[in-house]
Amino acid sequence: MNDSDSNNSAGIDSDSEEIELTRSFADVDFPRLERSLRHPRTLFSSGLSLMTGIVTVVACIPLFSVLIMLMYRGGKRLGLELLTETPPSAFESGGGFGNAIVGTLTMVGIAALIAVPFGILAAVFLAEFGPKSKTASAVRFCAKLLTGFPSILAGVFAYAAVVLLTGTYSAPAGGIALSILMLPIVLLTAEESIKMVPKKMKEAAIGMGATQTQVVWKVILPTALPGMLTGVMLAVARAAGETAPLLFTALNSNYWIVQDGELALMEPTASLAVLIFNFSGVPFESQIELAWAAALVLVLIVLIINIGGQLLSRKRVLR
């Protein structure tokens, strides 16, 4: 190609030019330049494209299989009595898991009460007061370690630190175990969303004579709120589905957390996740059905919180 170009620009001897042109074009193997599946290169490329496409579609199958099975096997039992009754014993039919729903909500609530203020205050320090300090990098490191911390070990810790101390399995023990799993999510997402607050806004507030704390409360926290809420909701969704930390901190119970008008907080407490685990291995059909229904309810709760949280952050991006 280069040869022919230089000859064109010279363009005096037309005969030799023609010869040059045909020769340089003859060198080019045109079929090889075409994109055709007959070439090993393109065949290889299309083959791999097809494979990754199939792999991606295959990876979506489990999600739909889980959802369909939940609707098929759990949907049969959906009804109001699920929410108002307690679990049946082995040979009974019917029953529900209202106490487990209340238990899950209680323990996730306790966990959120601990982890949300804790995480957000620490995040304010990380993002605002000492972003480059040694403390901050140590805290970030610890938070990242906690993200990968096995949930069962959070249960072991809460057992050692709370259950052995109070001498009883209880809802607060379960809540504390869950809060350890929520903390890093709340902390790291809150730090990110505080960092996204435009510098100008902070500087304007400081310029008007606000103290750093006033800047945080009046400017930063309101602006970063949607992002922080997303983090909190993701953390709540994660905590609601966790089983392992509750197995030997809250244990399980067949009774309501409120008995005879009294709040039995320091007693073993039921939760949806532990109920599913306990009923999944039994040979009794009605309990297995109940496990599927509980799984359906649990997945619905988790997905709604999850999608709600993501919608919050999407709105923020659009604006």
Add this chain to the structure above:
Amino acid sequence: MAISLEGDVPSDSVASPPSTFDISWDRTFRGLTRFFSWMTIFLVLYILYEIAGKAFPAVQEFGLSFVTGTTWDANRGEFGVFPEIWGTLYSSLLALAIGGFFGISIAIFLTQDFLPPRLELVFKNIVELLAAIPSVVYGLWGIYVVIPAMRPTANWVHEHLGWIPFFKTSLSGPGMLPAALVLSIMVLPTISAVSRDALSSVPHKLKEAAFGLGATRWEAILGVILPTSATGIFGALVLGFGRALGETMALAMLVGNSNQVSLSLFSPANTLAALLANNFPEAGQQEEGVLMYAALILMAITLLVNLVGTAIMNRASSHLSGEVK
């Protein structure tokens, strides 16, 4: 022009310097945030201290024989977790092999402009939703869907290829393969999300340069994009491995809780986390201490893997930001 401060401020102005309350609240609040930051570090140390402290008597009593022993008999006071350590590593590696292949393929498919952006987003959200399903639900699904679906194929393979050590037992119910398969579904979102980040942080220039030289799409991916993002993808695999090691419920429900060391994919096994989940609620005084020892081992393994993963991710991001302007 002399400025007198008092004269310039109109008498009806609301502006005023911070009051004593403002200043003291500012100090308190800043102290409070610092306190909670320290608390995060303290919490991690306290967790380590608490588990290690509770495991200490058992560590003294059993020592290293606990790691190499293969029996678990609470009545005779004999404890060994070698089968559990083996099962933890084996199931996690299997899950990593399957989940890694799927996760990286998906990451490539969703970052290299194979699909219109809108469809990319749909698939990205579906894969992320996989992570939102609670593990106990995966366990339930594994028991009633995966195991029955897998059993005929598994037993056919066992009958015809039983001489291969991987297939030397038949799948009678729970076992290693269904557990590892469900585990791989659970680590897939982590691996694909982290490697997607690594892939999309590769500068466009590099890809365009490869296309300009006449590379096909996959020659560009395999020759330029994957090598450039290799550190990040490796970090994703390590983080996924850490996730798999600590995953409890799906394994406790699917792996079969049997104390044996076997290469077979179809034989039941046990993992450290599943051992804790199944034995802790009914443990007596002595077994409890021993389970704390098992928890300590699990914690040591996962912390180590996560430390390595975080270090690799830090290197990956500094490597890319250092190289590209």
